[in-house]
Amino acid sequence: MRLDPGANEAVDVRAALSRLRRAGGLPVAFGGLLAGAGRYRINELAGTETAVLRGLDIVQGNGLGGKAVALSRPLAVTDYSTSSVISHEYDAAVAAEGLRSVLAVPVIVRRRVRGVLYGALRRPVRLGDRTVSAAMEAARELEQALLLQDEAAQLLSLALPRALHEQGGPPSTAGDPARWEEVREAHGELRGLAQRVGDPLLRQELLAACGRLAAASSRRPGAEGDAPALSPREVDVLTCVASGATNAEVAERLGLRPETVKSYLRSAMRKLGSHTRLQAVIAARRAGALP
Template identity: 75%
Template sequence: MRRESGASDSVDVAAALSQLRRASGLPVAFGGLPAGTGRFRIGELAGTATTVLRGLDILRGNGLGGKAVALCRPFAVHDYEVSPVISHEYDAAVAAEGLRSVLAVPVVVRRRVRGVLYGALRQPVRLGDRPLSAAMEAARELEQTLLLREEAARLLAAARPRAREEEGGPPSATAGPAVWEEVREAHGELRALARRVTDPLLRHELLAACGRLAAAGRPGGDRGTGGGALGAGPVLTPREVDVLTQVAAGATNAQAAEWLGLRPETVKGYLRSCMRKLGVHSRMQAVVAARRAGALP
């Protein structure tokens, strides 16, 4: 079920272009991702009449997109072919598509340009605030998505096998306290990140990693999918596991509610449900019982 990151990024760019067209009213949009140092390749098209722009390599500083990348800010021209403020290495491709008014917005993640989005008209008119704002918003959304993917990759790498080198699985129950603290921190971050991920395949992979981490301390090392307790024990809902994860990290009800986007009364309700299912009478007893049941690492 796992998708390669490049394919996922292309899907995300296509979604950003769709958002850009819908919100800006610009009929044409295209964009690309890095293709080497100082180079971006146009890989996704929306509303174009030809495919002449696909595969075009944009060098940093060249043309409209290259200038937006170099300046790390949006840039627009009202008549591309005759604009005196950009270089004209790509005039033939732009003319073949019939584009005149064009804007370009860099996609910046952790201060590094990770892509460039374009919106365009086939008439030479000055683009107002609406299309530029819409393009910037689409770029911001794409930045957040790419950032989530990078963070997910980091956390998934942290969740891979440490003590079991041949399997690459999570640490065994005999691992030291420092290792378990790291595992529990990774588990909490993975669950928090999974709530923000819109890609169902990536979310599944994150929750599966949570399940493997939570199951690491169970006898026999059973592995689940991160949804709740395993085996014949009480089954906790994903939200109940989220609440217990926050409690295990030392959060108060109010802090857990803020982190999870819930009301404090709702958090209390989940805790009561957890304690009832686990047969305990306090928050920390619930955490201990959930760890024994394999719902938490």
């Protein structure tokens, strides 16, 4: 299974729009992400009565959203069609949907505007601080989700090709300790990211990628046996232990109590037939539970 950025991004945008409507008290919300140089495509709608806004390309600087993108800050107008502070390239689409009071919030990841979210009313009402704050919070959550996806995609692009190459590479490179250490680090980071991801489908994709890394390890020369039936949390604990973390550090990383970490570790050691933490990590690697 491979990470599908487009599909996951759409899920995250929809979640942000749902939060914006719920927390901001706005019946209509729409938005989209970067579609090209200086262009942002509206591809997600919530609470609209028509599809006229879908597929609309917002150019940086144009209209309310384009101006919010250019300034990298939220903007709101009480009556879109008569506002004197924005340009009016998109008046026809806004009027066709019957929108009057509109706000726009840029979505910024690593100092780069990646998208724009809108919330709207069908009557001319000044939007208060509570509504604007709710929209900003929805944008911040979307920013965090996109950042996690970026980090996951980067790790996968580095780790998976290397792991798959190493497992079938010539004797001079297969099992290269330095390269496999990079794969192991990526595996640990991916499992950590999976715990922070809210989208269950994306979490499943990340864990599936972790499984591919571990499977690649089990097919290296010298690897042996099948993976024992370790639980996901037992694998999480062993992954942290393999990085040199103490039980207290493992507990902090995974959001568990130290006693719970000890319980998972004892269970994993029993399943692996190991008597020490190091033996458990080695056995898990040999069995393909860890890369």
